[in-house]
Structures are given as structure tokens and as C-alpha cells.
Amino acid sequence: MKRHLISAADLTRDDAVLILDTAEEMARFADRPIKKLPTLRGRTIVNLFFEDSTRTRISFEAAAKRLSADVINFSAKGSSVSKGESLKDTALTLEAMGADAVVIRHGDSGAPHRLATSGWIGGSVVNAGDGTHEHPTQALLDAFTMRRRLVGAEGAGLDGRRITIVGDILHSRVARSNVHLLSTLGAHVTLVAPPTLLPIGVESWPCEVSYDLDAVLAKSDAVMMLRVQRERMNAAFFPTEREYARRYGLDGERMARMPERSIVMHPGPMNRGMEITAEVADSPRCTAVEQVANGVSIRMAVMYLLLGGAEPARPAPAPEGGAASRPHAGGSRTKEDH
Amino acid sequence: MTEPDDKTLIRGARLLGGEPQDVLLADGTVQEIGRGIEAPGAEVVEAQGGILLPxxxxxxxxxxxxxxxxxxxxxxxxxxxxxxxxxxxxxxxxxxxxxxxxxxxxxxxxxxxxxxxxxxxxxxxxxxxxxxxxxxxxxxxxxxxxxxxxxxxxxxxxxxxxxxxxxxxxxxxxxxxxxxxxxxxxxxxxxxxxxxxxxxxxxxxxxxxxxxxxxxxxxxxxxxxxxxxxxxxxxxxxxxxxxxxxxxxxxxxxxxxxxxxxxxxxxxxxxxxxxxxxxxxxxxxxxxxxxxxxxxxxxxxxxxxxxxxxxxxxxxxxxxxxxxxxxxxxxxxxxxxxxxxxxxxxxxxxxxxxxxxxxxxxxGRLEGHGRPVAHGEPANLVLVDAAYRGQVDPAGFASRSANTPYEGRELPGRVTHTWLRGRATVVDGVLR
The missing domain is CATH 3.20.20.140 (Metal-dependent hydrolases)
Known part of the structure; x- marks a missing residue:
């Protein structure tokens, strides 16, 4: 593992598989009466959220707490400019407080990259979603969910699996991270959207593109429905909500044409009646709730690996190249802390 | 500071990249261009093959x-x-x-x-x-x-x-x-x-x-x-x-x-x-x-x-x-x-x-600038050491701001002298 997690594009296959396998081990603790591991005791993790996202924030918070880290939630609603304090000054404040890792959610693409490379802080940076750029832990939890449902083996990737991502690709950090990660793991990715919601330049991505949902459903092992904001129609990305739902929404009839063991995914929050009908959202094929649970395991794995788990506190970062040690399922790591 | 009526003799400058010549500036204009110009009392600038441009x-x-x-x-x-x-x-x-x-x-x-x-x-x-x-x-x-x-x-x-x-x-x-x-x-x-x-x-x-x-x-x-x-x-x-x-x-x-x-x-x-x-x-x-x-x-x-x-x-x-x-x-x-x-x-x-x-x-219909380097023209000139190679260092900028994309990049050439109507504003790369 590298010192930061900024982009799914930075992960090698070995890195990604290590995170997924580590998350499997973390998940095993979730089934125990006492879910807490002592591995990050004495470490401080800051959740720095410039955008509201209760779901993502509590997922990171739960993950850090299960690893016994001290968690500070820093909610800086609105942009750094409107708030009057710069990202830099916020970062310097967190640095002075001794943050070992900063989990950042920011409305500007590239803000986590700036935080990690500007020299403002010494700890690890985890991107919890930046603008319309990336959301790497979401892609990891999606891959984790797919591997469990479609492959069922640790140590494996997603080789040959056909994944379809549907919706507002243009504004989606989830789609960008997933395209990178899923292709790294060997999956075939197809993006489906009206042409207005695909970025100019998408042809250089490691995936295929289609405007026709019905044409790809029958050959999809997983269909990931992205949230589409209703306000987009005001900017003429599509004519009406109803037309969008008719052409690109997933309903029961369309789901019936998917292969038998295929799954429906959604990163949430869902717009029922827009990109997904209630029938599909509540069906056993839909993994939306499972994804939330898996999110905690993935974020535990990421923080464990980035902070070196058993290794001494800062300044020593996790070793490069995926050599970080994995936790033992026995959970007897107390003596190695501090 | 040079007075407008002072003379400056630029020796061995390559006009527009041509062969080295001497250029005499006086009264804010280019007074003479040629080889071996003598100008007693003039401030002499050795161009050393530098490029002279308007x-x-x-x-x-x-x-x-x-x-x-x-x-x-x-x-x-x-x-x-x-x-x-x-x-x-x-x-x-x-x-x-x-x-x-x-x-x-x-x-x-x-x-x-x-x-x-x-x-x-x-x-x-x-x-x-x-x-x-x-x-x-x-x-x-x-x-x-x-x-x-x-x-x-x-x-x-x-x-x-x-x-x-x-x-x-x-x-x-x-x-x-x-x-x-x-x-x-x-x-x-x-x-x-x-x-x-x-x-x-x-x-x-x-x-x-x-x-x-x-x-x-x-x-x-x-x-x-x-x-x-x-x-x-x-x-x-x-x-x-x-x-x-x-x-x-x-x-x-x-x-x-x-x-x-x-x-x-x-x-x-x-x-x-x-x-x-x-x-x-x-x-x-x-x-x-x-x-x-x-x-x-x-x-x-x-x-x-x-x-x-x-x-x-x-x-x-x-x-x-x-x-x-x-x-x-x-x-x-x-x-x-x-x-x-x-x-x-x-x-x-x-x-x-x-x-x-x-x-x-x-x-811009700007008079007195962008003129040929020739006899009688306004002495608005720049002398460039084109052989120079150096890294861009915004610490040395005269601008109040340093937002350059070239910091640390090696770029060729350096302005050694600038004359505005015969008066030097830059000498040996330093502002007057």
C-alpha cells in the first residue's frame, strides 16, 4: 500500500486484492459479539467533510472506531472559500493536532490530491469523494460486494465478469473510481448513459460505452445504477424525469432480462422511481444494503493498511508496494500497538 | 541614472541576430550603426554577441x-x-x-x-x-x-x-x-x-x-x-x-x-x-x-x-x-x-x-515602438544573451507576484539590457 488513497487508478491489482482480502478478515469481526479490534489504539483519524455526507462519514467513523482509533469529526460545510478559512489553514490545524490520517470529502476535484502533495500535512490522506473526480473506497466496497456475490473466493479478482454502470457518468466520482478499479481487477466494464451524461473524452477510459440499456442487460453480471439528480433536467441533460426513467431506469421487467445470478447495485442514496423502481430496490438481487455493511469492512481494511496496522505510530508510513502485514483473525494484536 | 542626452555605445551586438555591429544611442534615438564606432565619453556596453532587438x-x-x-x-x-x-x-x-x-x-x-x-x-x-x-x-x-x-x-x-x-x-x-x-x-x-x-x-x-x-x-x-x-x-x-x-x-x-x-x-x-x-x-x-x-x-x-x-x-x-x-x-x-x-x-x-x-x-497603433533598429529611430531596445541557460526562480522576479508555471524549469536566454528612449531601465539583468 502507498501512504495515501487518493485514486483507484493508483492501485495495482495486488494492492486492490490485498485490500479486499483484508476487508474479508475485518468482516469476520463484524459477526462477533465484540466488534472492536485494538490495532489503531492511540492513533487519531480526522474525518474532514467539506460536503454533507452522513452515510460516508458514519461509515468511516464506524470503521475507525472498530479499529480503536480516536476519531475527530471536522464538518466544514460549504466551500473553503465561502467559509473564509482555506483548505491549507484547516490542514495545518489538523497537523498541529497530530492527525495520523485525514479522511477528506470535498466538493472540488483534486482537493485530496492537493492535501496529500502540498506538504501541508504529514499523515495519510484518504479520499472520501472529491467533486466529480473519484471515490475510491466506494469502488473498493463495490468490488468487494461483487467478488463475494459473483466470484466467492479470496485472493481473486473479478476476471471476466461483465459489469454495467448506468446513469450520470459525467458527474459521478463513483463511476470514475469503479472504471479504474474494476478494469484493474480484470472485469469488463460497460457504461450506459444518455450521451449528455457521458464526459467528452470517455473513449480513452478502459471500458465500453453504450446508449442502450436493453442491449447490455442480458450480458451483465452486475448492473450498477447511479443516482441521477432530478435537477439535471433543468440543465437540459435530459428532457424529463419520466423520459429518463423510461430509457435508463431499471424496473422489474428489465431486471427479469438479466442473467439469473446477476446482481443489481446502487451506491445510495436511491432515487426510487427515477433510476430504480421500488420493486427492484427491494428485491433480493439488489445489494444496496449489503454494500453499506461492506463499506465498513473496506474502510477498516484501508485504514489498517495505510496506518501500518501493527506498526509504530507516525512518522513511519505503511511500506510501499503492498507489503503491509495483514491482521490475524485471532485479534491478539494488542502488544504490538503504540 | 543615465540622462537622456547621454550617449551609450553598444559594442558587438547582433542586430536581429545578424553579424555583430556597434550601435550608438544618443538623445533617445539610434544615432549610428556600424563597425568600430568611436564615441568618447559614451557609456560602453559590451554586448559580447548578444542579440539586439527592438x-x-x-x-x-x-x-x-x-x-x-x-x-x-x-x-x-x-x-x-x-x-x-x-x-x-x-x-x-x-x-x-x-x-x-x-x-x-x-x-x-x-x-x-x-x-x-x-x-x-x-x-x-x-x-x-x-x-x-x-x-x-x-x-x-x-x-x-x-x-x-x-x-x-x-x-x-x-x-x-x-x-x-x-x-x-x-x-x-x-x-x-x-x-x-x-x-x-x-x-x-x-x-x-x-x-x-x-x-x-x-x-x-x-x-x-x-x-x-x-x-x-x-x-x-x-x-x-x-x-x-x-x-x-x-x-x-x-x-x-x-x-x-x-x-x-x-x-x-x-x-x-x-x-x-x-x-x-x-x-x-x-x-x-x-x-x-x-x-x-x-x-x-x-x-x-x-x-x-x-x-x-x-x-x-x-x-x-x-x-x-x-x-x-x-x-x-x-x-x-x-x-x-x-x-x-x-x-x-x-x-x-x-x-x-x-x-x-x-x-x-x-x-x-x-x-x-x-x-x-x-x-495597438502605438507610435515610437516596434520600429526598426535603424538610424534616427527611437532607442527602445533590448539586448538578449541567447546563450544563457538557467532555471526560472520566481524569487528573483520584479513582479509582486510569483505565480509562474515555469518555476525550476530550465529556459534559454536572458535579457541583459533594456533601453527606453535611450535610457537604460535594465543593465546586466538588473533594474536601474
Missing amino acids: GLVDLHTHLREPGREDSETVLTGTRAAAKGGYTAVHAMANTFPVADTAGVVEQVWRLGKEYGYCDVRPVGAVTVGLEGKQLAELGAMHDSAAGVRVFSDDGKCVDDAVIMRRALEYVKAFDGVVAQHAQEPRLTEGAQMNEGTVSAELGLAGWPAVAEESIIARDVLLAAHVGSRVHICHLSTAGSVEIVRWAKSKGWNVTAEVTPHHLLLTDEMVRSYNPVYKVNPPLRTEADVMALREALADGTIDCVATDHAPHPHEDKDCEWGAAAMGMVGLETALSVVQHTMVETGLLDWAQVADRMSHRPAAI
């Missing part, structure tokens, strides 16, 4: 005064200009208050005259407050002591076709020119960088080439229709080059400028998310850079203009989305042109003089 003229400089003196002032900006080899700059109108009245343009002009580092020709706003709605008093600005000839809402596009048409027509009365910042506003709402494969990956809102090209296409047609001349600011795409080339082939009175940074840098730099690369129009692709170089070489693009845009440190030391757009350029422009155009064989030094001095002065 003083550079910038059509596009943001001096920031009045209003943003934290980033630049007329004094610091003209000192930076002198260090970069400029003897005249056109100061853009997007100040606070906007240079849309005779009072503001005269203030800027007067400050430049007082400091004496470089002639300052204010650019007048086309519309009141740069708002694109009502014509500013263009005639009053022209008639003022500042003698405004170039009008621009730079920073904003005059996007209303009727306002643009009227402005083009109106300034014909006093041989003015409208310099258009070509940016279709609706296509560039929230735009952060060039729209293409890199923006798709970085998740930054795209600034498509068509937003520039569609305005240029409209404006060259408008200029042709009303028989006016139009100047295109900071042309940045291969498509824009094609449109200007087509307009010129029709014989229409269209001129265009390119910035040094668009001749060198591409949107690949944005992958660093370092706001020092954030600029408007944005850095484009390698293919655009090559098309711009070719167009500057063949004359489709008339001149190099810096779009020197100083910003305080905090406006760049932040996340990309919060950062200001723009780069300083006066002190690196000639080096970038040497690197991208001369050392690639696309331009010789005489053509550099044409693109950086003669043509911009002609477009």
Missing part, C-alpha cells in the same frame, strides 16, 4: 492597479516588463474600478509615465463595468491623455452579438480596435480546464474548444460585415487558428495573439492539480500547441502577448477549484519564445522582433 511590446498585460495592488502595481508591473525586455505594455481594463472612463485610464497612463520603466498604454473597457450591456465612453478614453486605441472586456467575453457589432463599428471613428476575449459564457459555466480526455479523468468541468472558436467565427464575420478590424486575444486552439487563417484569406482585418504558455504547456500538467497551471483560456492539448506554433511562424497569429496575470500567493496555494486563473509572464515570455520558436527553427530573431514588437505596436 523593445518588446505587450498587447495584453494585467497591471492590477487600481484595486488589486496586493498582486501587482503599475510600478512593479512595469519593472517586471522592463526586466523581460518590454518597453511598452497595454494594461488591461479589468481593474477595480474598471478602466471604463477617461479618469481611470489617465490615472494608469500617468503612473506609468511617472515611474519611467516602460510605456503604459491603457486598454479601455468595451462596456461599462465589463458587464457587456452598455458601451463605455470609448471616444472619451480615446480622446484622453492616455490616447486609448485598444478596447477590451478581457476576462469577460463581449458575448452579446449586437453590443459586439456596435463596438466594432463605433471605434472605426478613431481607428480603435476591439480585442475580444473569446469565450461563449454558457458553454463555459464553471469551467475549470480544457475539455477532453484529461478533464474526463480528473473530473474537472470542461472548457471546450468550441466555446472559443464559435465566438471567433462570429466575430470575424461581424468584423467583415461592418468593415472593422478585430483582434483576438490569447487564441488557444487549433480550430481557432483555422478560423483566423480563413478570415485572413478573405482579406478581412483580423489579428490574433498567442500567449507564451499556450506555446509550451498542455492540459497534461493539470494532472498535478497544481493551480499554477490554472489559466483562462485553459492549457490545451499537444496538437493545439503545435498548431499555435505553426500559426505564429506562418503569420496567421500576428503576435505573442503575455496575458501577464499576477495573483497573490494564497489565491494559488489552495485547491484547484478555489484558485484564481492566470499566470505571470512578462519576465519569462522571451525565454519561452526562444525555447519554443527560435530553438525549434520556426522563427529567426528578426521574426521574433516582428511578432513581439513590430506587430503588437502596429495593432
